Amino acid sequence: MRVTKKNVQEKLELVLDPEMNISIVDLGLVYKITVKKGNGVHILMTLTTMGCPLFGVIEEDIFLKLSELTIERKNIEIEMTFEPPWDMTRMSKRAKAMMGI
Structure with missing residues (x-):
């Protein structure tokens, strides 16, 4: 399977x-997804x-x-950032509805 x-x-x-x-996507914690050659993935994300x-x-x-996409653990890079810091404005409408906001 081709990773996209x-x-x-x-x-x-x-x-x-x-x-x-x-x-974590609906919460707005994932800032950027980059697919690299050889089925590598870089995820730029934050935490609440x-x-x-x-x-x-x-x-x-x-x-x-x-x-499940046949991406090996060694090919997954998770980079944490707190710039910009997370806040509730990053949440999707669905997440806000689930939280009653």
Whole structure:
């Protein structure tokens, strides 16, 4: 299967924030997806709070979901950034509705 930005995003939409039970894509945590040669993927993302103790859970779920696209763990790069910092304006309408905002 050819890896594309679209199918990577579709898999990331299945990764849920463990506390909010909302997709990391809908929360606006994923800033950029880059597909590299050889089925490599670079994900630039943030967290709702710096030092979030649940990042390990989110990271493992990202690896699991992307493995369904036959992307090897060693070819997945997750880069964390807090610039710009996350805020609720980054959330999708669906996420806001789920949170009653």
